[in-house]
Amino acid sequence: MSTAAVSHGGGIADHIHPEPQGFIRRYVFSIDHKIIGIQYLITGFVFLVLAGLLAEVIRTQLLHANGGFVSADTYNEVYSVHGSAMVWLVIIPLITGGFGNVIMPLQIGARDVAFPWLNMLSFWIFPVAGLMLFSSFLMGAPVAGWTEYPPMSLQAGAGTSMWAAAIFLVGVSSTLTGINFVVTMFQMRAPGMTFTRMPLFCWAQLATAPLLMIATTALAAALAALFMERQFGVPFYDPTKGGSPIMWQHMFWFYSHPAVYIMILPAFGMISEIIPTFARKPIFGYKMIAFSSMAIALAGFMVWAHHMFTSGLAPYLQLPFMILTFTIAIPTGVKIFSWVATLWGGKIHFTTSMMFAVGFLALFTLGGITGIFLAAVPFDLHVHGTYFVVAHFHYVLVGGSLMGIFAGMYFYFPKMSGRLMSEKIGKWHFWLFFIGFNGTFLPQHWLGMLGMPRRVPTYDPQFTFWNQFSSISSYVMTFAILLFFINILVSLRNGKKAGPNPWGARTLEWQIPSPPHYYNFKHIPTVYGLPYDFSQPLPYKGLEEELTDTPVAVGAH
């Protein structure tokens, strides 16, 4: 077995530091990737509650054709902060900083990320930025949606500058996380953990990290320009002063299309771990899944203008963007088919985590299909800017990313806390969420095609039935999320003890105690193969002492 080719960071990975003492150093300003990951998860879920309440304000307004729950201006602020928070304060931090931090170093057999102090900085920027974003309500929150197209965003109240500053900061946080993860995965894999043996969740994070690093810089530049124009009158976007509003759109989408992959690839990664574990069989097409993540990430940089087919793209430019977007469906399809094929011939255990993973397949596929619809220029000219688009991206973001997050929580919660989540509450959570979700967003497809524009506090009275249907379903969905939080709280206190490996999973993180020790591994293990061969003995050496009481030599090499 050739293990010499793999570096494992020399002294860093082997050296065990003493665990810091004191509450503040351990749980607040921690440099432990697991604690930082959990801090991301907690903060992200708090913002999920806030942004979710805003969503219910939106749906309550839309119970009646003429609105009446809040004023038009308030409504605009509400959906703008809702969208911005869901993207930048909920999904991205949960799925990269949260799960990435908790799981990735464990899966590659490392003691921490490459730059633990930088990791702490990344995290602490995030709640500050989040509070800034929500504080914009105090000064007139942004109104032009999460996309904040100028010149509208130049006219709106002072909160828009606060928004720009807040998003800039979460961008900095994301970029630092991206750098940290790339270096960690390149430098700190355990001996024998070649790239072709790396678990698929790590592959997904490896595909995501460059997106965080490269795309986010474009957003940062765009936001800085917006801020300067608003505060100091530097004319970047205002056409009456020689600026270009379209430039913002290009820069925004050059970030935001890759950002949709930032939000989905790590979910793909978790699904690729969960499905084989509960189907008790190897992931189908390991190489194709890993490769397609990279292909999607790369191609994701070349399709941004599919958001701008109506904004004034030269007609001939629409063609390459349309065709390249269609092309992304191929690697995405390959992934979906591989997951479905993994189910075939399995011994499938329908735990809550597995139910969310399978639900993910059904919902994400639908969102992917409507994505193809939208990429077709002629059809997009009809439905751009309507509820059809709203339906599409909720299928991929909620049906995809958020379902992936739930699946991941039920799966990894035992690793993080040492206790299992309640399966009984979990099943209720799943079914109510699944039904509520479809009820909320399925009708929005035809509402959009029939003529309902997005970002409106009022609508054609003939659409009342389906809007009420959608709103009432959204209450069911919200209730399901409430059950999820109840489940976490109840299980933290009373959950069944999980033991190191409640699911019989085979990646490294499951071979050590739950929760893992501060230093993760007593000895860095050596890896001899892929983690997905259920018929084989585990492909690791050097784990013998992990589950025993042998003391670990702190400070030793």
Added chain:
Amino acid sequence: MVENRASAVRLGRGFWSVTLLFAVLSVLAIVFWYWTPIGIVMPVVAAQPGIQIDDLFRFMAASGSALYIFVVGYIIYFAVAFRARKGEPYDSIGVQVHDNHKLEFWWTLIPTLFVVLLSILSVRIWYGIQIAQPANGLVVEGLGHQWYYTFRYPGINGEVTGEMHLPLGQPVVLNVTSSDVIHSFWVPDIRLKADMVPGLVNTIRFTPTRLGKYPIICTEFCGTRHGWMNATIPGANGQPNPGAQFVVIDTPANFQKWYHAWQIKNAHASNALPTASTGTVSLAGGDANAGKALFAQKCSACHAIGPFSQRIVGPGLKGVLHDPSHPNLVDGDPATPADVAKILQQGYKGDIGMMPNATANGLSNKDIANLVAYLKTLK
């Protein structure tokens, strides 16, 4: 290394029967999308490229449904057929296949071919929409404002407000732009939209094919009244929504009538883009009743007749000339008839928002006098 035992294992009970079932369901879905009247998911088609867009939709909906039926069908079937039975030990494992190159080849090739086919279809329709439109079209300009549209026609001075008329059967080239923020011009029945971006002209081309009156809808967020820049929205209290504007497709004869009426009406209008006029307005002979009607039409979208604090977009205007606790107007001038007239004439952008000027509101000097006379009556 690859342990390819797929062929050695039975596909599972009923695999081919459910596959047949999915095939039948897919055919039904395809038939559904090709035979169903498009009206259940989209408005009627009123212009030429609309039919092709609907055809593309039918193709995508049919093939998308078929694909979805297979994916979800197999998920459900596998979930049932391969579920762990009660009492089965957790360490019993599934079939240990890692991959199957033949299968992977096909499920990469088929989507690739599908993407090629979809690209060919889409490019052809795209070509019909963007490139191959007849050259001899009627060129109309559409201008977006907060929160209404105006239009310019060759041979009509100044701007046409309210409805946009088009003759049946004649190709139209619609060039759109904006005077303030980004708006969008969408007529669902025509299936096309173009964003109205300040400083940029976007073009859509189509040929009206069906007589009728079709709502125009703004789909790009443009401020407080964005939601009402939509002709399907009724106004408050049974009034028409002041933002409702329609495309009216006329017979050529009716179109000519409408066109001449505007030529006469706008005979002396200026072709300059709207700017604030200057010079003082004479308030003599203002008619409060005419002012009241005008107010309902032009101001009530933004102003309530209530106390200053009661906002729609602008402040409530009750007692604007009488309330001793508000001696000054929002622009700092004293609340006198002359200064109110000045605000109406020149507009004012302050902390509350944008009060449009007289040109944007479509007010003549006489209208201003009438409105001031009316505002005086609000005590």
